[in-house]
Amino acid sequence: MSDVATNEAESSTTADLLDEVQDSAKMGQHAATEALRIFRHTVNEAVPEAMQPLRTKLVDAAIELADKLVTAQYQFNRSLIRTADRALSKSDEEQK
Numbered sequence: 001m002s003d004v005a006t007n008e009a010e011s012s013t014t015a016d017l018l019d020e021v022q023d024s025a026k027m028g029q030h031a032a033t034e035a036l037r038i039f040r041h042t043v044n045e046a047v048p049e050a051m052q053p054l055r056t057k058l059v060d061a062a063i064e065l066a067d068k069l070v071t072a073q074y075q076f077n078r079s080l081i082r083t084a085d086r087a088l089s090k091s092d093e094e095q096k
Helices: 003-046 049-095
Strands: none
């Protein structure tokens, strides 16, 4: 395989990995949004309307938790891509 073909194949592999990680991140965000919707519905059913401050506090805490989870997933995905990029780059250097 020529150097150009090898570089194109590796570039395609990297792009595929990036696409998969982006899809995973989107699925995680959608899952977090859906979980928050269900949680809010459950809180609204379980806690009387007269206790609105408690309901608000619970939902706000859940939103903060979901935000932290999505942020952690995003940071993990970025780290995964950097690690994969370094591994592919190292593999390129070893093959030359």
